[in-house]
Amino acid sequence: MRIAREFLRRPTAVFGLIVVLLVVIGAVVAPWVAPYAPDEQLFDGLTLEGAPIGPDAAFLLGTDTLGRDLLTRLLFGARTSLIIGVVANGTAVAIGLGVGMLAGYLRGPAGNALMRFTDLMMAFPALLLAIVLAALFHPSLWIVAMVIAMVNWVQVARIVYTETRGLVERDFILAERSLGAGHGRIIFRHILPHLMPTAIVWGTLGIATTVLLEATLSFLGVGVQPPEPSWGNIIFESQSFFTSAPWLVVFPGIAILLTALSFNLVGDALRDILDPTQRGRM
Amino acid sequence: MIELILRRLGGALLILFGVAAITFVLLYALPADPAVQLAGRSATAQTVANIRHELGLDQPLLVQFVHYLGNLVQGDFGRSYTQKTEVMTLIVARLPATLILMVTGILVEVVIGLTLGTIAALGRGGPVDRLVMMGSFIGVSAPQFVVALLLLYVFAATLQWFPMSGFGTVRHVVLPALTLGVLGAGWYARMVRSAMIDVLNQDYVRTARAKGVAERTVVLRHAIPNALLPIVAMIGIDIGQFMGGVVVVEAVYGWPGIGQLAWQAIQQVDIPIIMGVTLISSLAIVIGNLIADLVAPLIDPRIRAR
Numbered sequence: 001m002r003i004a005r006e007f008l009r010r011p012t013a014v015f016g017l018i019v020v021l022l023v024v025i026g027a028v029v030a031p032w033v034a035p036y037a038p039d040e041q042l043f044d045g046l047t048l049e050g051a052p053i054g055p056d057a058a059f060l061l062g063t064d065t066l067g068r069d070l071l072t073r074l075l076f077g078a079r080t081s082l083i084i085g086v087v088a089n090g091t092a093v094a095i096g097l098g099v100g101m102l103a104g105y106l107r108g109p110a111g112n113a114l115m116r117f118t119d120l121m122m123a124f125p126a127l128l129l130a131i132v133l134a135a136l137f138h139p140s141l142w143i144v145a146m147v148i149a150m151v152n153w154v155q156v157a158r159i160v161y162t163e164t165r166g167l168v169e170r171d172f173i174l175a176e177r178s179l180g181a182g183h184g185r186i187i188f189r190h191i192l193p194h195l196m197p198t199a200i201v202w203g204t205l206g207i208a209t210t211v212l213l214e215a216t217l218s219f220l221g222v223g224v225q226p227p228e229p230s231w232g233n234i235i236f237e238s239q240s241f242f243t244s245a246p247w248l249v250v251f252p253g254i255a256i257l258l259t260a261l262s263f264n265l266v267g268d269a270l271r272d273i274l275d276p277t278q279r280g281r282m
Numbered sequence: 283m284i285e286l287i288l289r290r291l292g293g294a295l296l297i298l299f300g301v302a303a304i305t306f307v308l309l310y311a312l313p314a315d316p317a318v319q320l321a322g323r324s325a326t327a328q329t330v331a332n333i334r335h336e337l338g339l340d341q342p343l344l345v346q347f348v349h350y351l352g353n354l355v356q357g358d359f360g361r362s363y364t365q366k367t368e369v370m371t372l373i374v375a376r377l378p379a380t381l382i383l384m385v386t387g388i389l390v391e392v393v394i395g396l397t398l399g400t401i402a403a404l405g406r407g408g409p410v411d412r413l414v415m416m417g418s419f420i421g422v423s424a425p426q427f428v429v430a431l432l433l434l435y436v437f438a439a440t441l442q443w444f445p446m447s448g449f450g451t452v453r454h455v456v457l458p459a460l461t462l463g464v465l466g467a468g469w470y471a472r473m474v475r476s477a478m479i480d481v482l483n484q485d486y487v488r489t490a491r492a493k494g495v496a497e498r499t500v501v502l503r504h505a506i507p508n509a510l511l512p513i514v515a516m517i518g519i520d521i522g523q524f525m526g527g528v529v530v531v532e533a534v535y536g537w538p539g540i541g542q543l544a545w546q547a548i549q550q551v552d553i554p555i556i557m558g559v560t561l562i563s564s565l566a567i568v569i570g571n572l573i574a575d576l577v578a579p580l581i582d583p584r585i586r587a588r
Contacts, residue, residue: 257420
């Protein structure tokens with residue numbers, strides 16, 4: 001309750017939450033509210049010269065280069081973005097939580113080895129790695145999600161590691177141990193609950209990064225493949241027309257920006273509320 | 283100090299070795315077969331086998347890797363599959379263009395980040411602070427390629443202030459550098475703001491103010507130097523981020539740098555180039571972090587004492 005009340009007191013957080021909810025609702029109800037079918041090349045969707053049509057009464061956001069309704073494709077694109085955002089980032093947080101917790105709990109050589117490995121991953125040029133992996137696999141929704149997860153878990157692991165190390169030294173863990181609790185009980189009943197705020201915060205903030213990464217990969221043509229719509233590949237398909245049909249870049253761009261921004265705003269507010277020591281920090 | 287540098291260098295080498303090993307295994311394990319790619323669609327199985335043999339791809343993974351490493355320590359990145367040129371030559375030819383982009387991009391980031399972060403910290407909690415924080419959020423949430431396309435649309439296609447693409451004059455640098463710099467500046471502004479707020483709450487700043495030192499001097503001489511430390515660390519990390527961003531920005535602006543080289547190589551499954559660019563990028567990240575570690579004690583005497 002305290003969390004909800006503090007959350008509602010922040011206008012930026014409320015704005016973020018509303019946009020997030022709108023995107024989620026739009027993605028869920030897309031098949032019922034979308035004016036057309038996502039890959040339907042409409043008979044009157046192009047001008048007589050074969051150019052895309054700008055926003056008007058029939059096509060609220062205009063049509064794309066193949067005469068498909070942009071609003072419809074954006075609504076279905078929200079599904080792609082959210083599925084990848086949740087699956088990829090959920091996987092990344094889960095891996096990061098597991099690795100970080102194990103390393104922080106074990107400390108010693110095992111913990112050290114795990115941390116050296118994350119050091120190694122930090123020295124990888126992340127986006128370049130994602131592009132290489134996505135391009136050389138046959139890209140699909142799930143491959144893209146896994147590639148993003150593989151790149152993004154490292155940061156979570158480092159943060160969880162630091163927090164776990166601090167927790168392990170605390171008296172209540174020592175007390176638990178002297179009462180004879182096993183490792184499993186200590187990790188799952190006592191350490192994990194303390195890490196939940198971090199997991200929630202990164203579960204939210206990470207979706208922003210993931211949405212951006214998916215859009216970037218799809219824009220380069222190595223992400224989600226057309227005709228399956230994604231905000232990134234809508235821009236990819238129409239970039240050579242962008243001077244004559246700028247709406248094909250502007251509307252998907254706004255969708256990406258607003259979604260990423262909103263997840264960032266919500267995540268940032270949650271961090272402030274759940275972890276007051278971090279207030280006003282990065 | 284020298285011991286520290288040596289230890290750091292050792293660690294850096296180990297990391298580079300690890301990056302080489304992981305990239306090698308990943309590229310080897312991937313479904314895309316460079317021999318098939320090179321042979322073309324209509325090639326017979328025999329042709330593919332010949333090419334595979336010629337490139338040494340028919341040898342066991344470990345043999346290939348040891349061979350690669352042996353060449354690597356001599357500064358030999360191997361030959362490109364498609365261009366039949368030394369990878370090193372290709373990278374060296376493209377490096378200056380990318381370095382120009384990186385240096386100008388980081389410069390834009392630091393200048394904007396430092397200015398806005400300081401202003402926000404000084405007016406903490408006020409409307410300017412809120413505006414800067416909101417702006418930095420928008421900056422870090424904006425997709426680079428969209429901003430790049432929009433800048434092109436407005437300033438190149440419509441206003442014609444800058445060329446659409448290419449490389450060569452100062453006017454060519456402006457839009458790509460702005461794309462990289464303005465968006466990244468968000469992180470710097472947040473970092474500087476929180477560092478400045480920490481510093482401004484310190485006793486010595488209060489002492490300086492109590493002595494009657496002008497606010498300008500307090501900020502410029504006492505506060506900012508101490509807030510520089512996180513910026514230096516940030517630049518080290520940033521170099522890694524840049525190597526990815528550079529692929530996108532170079533693609534949109536037709537900038538003939540490492541990013542374009544990598545992008546073409548990825549599409550042609552030209553593994554030696556992909557390996558080379560990945561290693562050079564990792565080297566840049568490692569060097570960036572190394573420099574950040576070495577510069578830190580110069581800025582902050584407390585670290586020197588440790």
